[in-house]
Amino acid sequence: MASSSKGLGKRLAGFWKKHPVWSLVLAAGVLLVALGGVRSLRGPEVPVLEVKRGPLVHRVVMSGRVSPPAEWVVASQLPGTVARVLVDEGARVQPGQVLVELDAAPQEADVARARAALAQARARLGGLKEVGVPQREEAVRRAEAELARAEREAQRARTLAEAGVMTRVQLEEAVTALDVARSRLVSARAEAAGSGQGGSEQRQAEAALAQAEAELRAAEARRAQATLTATTPAVVLTREVEPGDSVQPGAKLLTLARLGGTQLTVEPDERNLAYLREGQKAVASAEAFPRERFSAEVETVAPSVNPDRGTVEVKLAVPQPPEYLRPGMTVSVDVEVGRREDVRVVPLDAVHEASSESPWVLVLRDGRAERVGVKTGLRGEDRVEVLEGLSEGDRVLPTSAKVKPGQRVRPAEEG
Structure with a gap:
């Protein structure tokens, strides 16, 4: 065993001397394998x-659009022809500013007829007071004088008839004349009462005058409807008519959006509902002006969720909307919901x-x-x-x- 080990050592030493480069490569490989094994035991890096x-x-970022708080249609209340359109789309208007004028010739004619009828009613009432009442009072005085004369004639006829100087036929004629005089006095007094203060004839004349005045006001109101004006600061969104167009009652002429108090409408995912509250401050920017930012504030959070989209509608008020902001613009809204x-x-x-x-x-x-x-x-x-x-x-x-x-x-x- 010892001799074999010594032989292996000699052979390795010989290989090292003959191939020094390959020996270094082999040694490096062995070292890397050893290091890899150690690292694998320690786990991945x-x-x-x-x-x-x-x-x-915590911020909730949402996208939505600019929506004016009030948008309304300017429509004609009269049939007629457009005479002038004094605003274009995008124009800003102020209260009282004329927007559209219709040809008011028919309404002017109605006003003229109503004024003539009013003058006639006033003349009738004035004539009744200045002429009719004195005439009827004079008629009462004449009837009273005729009745007094008839009473004297009737008394004289009775006296003569009792003395046998006057016939019975003559006495009956005198009595009949007395009855006629009494009837005339009753009629004169009734006519005088009717034409006097509070009488039926005067009440009729006063009623006719009031009706003529009302008809004039109505005619003037119809004439005013031929001129359409702005009622509040607004911007013109659409213009539907041109001079010369014929319009009917209810026809849309312009669409306006009220200025000031602009709103942003966004629909975040319902999972953000727990974080959103009225009064939270926000920062928004329009897609068309991404570098410009303006302040907003959460105004309302809808009480219900849209079941089709799984979103909730949120409206934000813009106290000071920038000049470039337009209805319908796409906006990005960043609401700080917690800190x-x-x-x-x-x-x-x-x-x-x-x-x-x-x-x-x-x-x-x-x-x-x-x-x-x-x-x-x-x-x-x-x-x-x-x-x-x-x-x-x-x-x-x-x-x-x-x-x-x-x-x-x-x-x-x-x-």
Whole structure:
């Protein structure tokens, strides 16, 4: 045995002397194999993530569109022909500004007829007061005088008839004349009462006057409807008519959107519903102007979820909308829904089953991956707050390392 070992040694020594280069290559290979074996026993090399303390902000990023709080259609209330359109699409208008004018000739004619009817009603009432009442009062006085004369004639006829000077026929004629005089007085007094203050004839004349006044106001209102004006600060979205077009009542002429108080409408996934609250501050930007950012605030969160898309509608108020913002623009909204100033945080990539009720991490301890259950809190874009299970300085393994619990591992920084 000893002699064979010595022989092998001599042969190796001879090979080394004859082939020094190949001997070095062989020695290096043996060394690498030995090192590989040692490393395999220590486990794969993986990156590690450290549990640290620091601030954490939870943001919900959503996309949506600009929606004006009020949008309405300017429509004609009259049939007619468009005379002028004084605004174009995109124009900003103020209250009282004329938008569209219709040909008002038919309405002007109605106003003229109503004014003539009013003048006639006023003249009738004025004539009744100035002429009719005095005439009827004079008629009453004449009837009273005729009745007094008829009473005297009737009394004289009775006296003469008793003396035998006047016939019975003459007496009956005098009595009849007295009855006629009394009837005329009753009629005159009735006519005077009717034409006087509070009488039926005067009431009829006053009613006719009131009706004429109402008809004039209605005619003037119809004439005013031929001129369409803005009622609030707005921007013109669409223009549907041109001068010369014939329109019917209800025909859409313009579409306007109220200025000020612009809203953003977004529909985040329903899983974000628990984080969104009215009054939360947000920062938004329009897709057309990505470098320009403006402030917004959560105004309403819909009480129900869209079952088809699994989203919830959220509206945000924009107190000071920038000039470039237009209805329908696509916007990106970043809402800050939570903030912690000094908490233990770990990269989200280190948490397994992060959305479940029992999240866990792999902690590097004594060269092995140890499974540890954790309780998480506020979640940011790439980090999550650790409430229980980890301490500051603990080293955890990312989920991308594909390491199993209990497996030996080597942290990458140790080489």
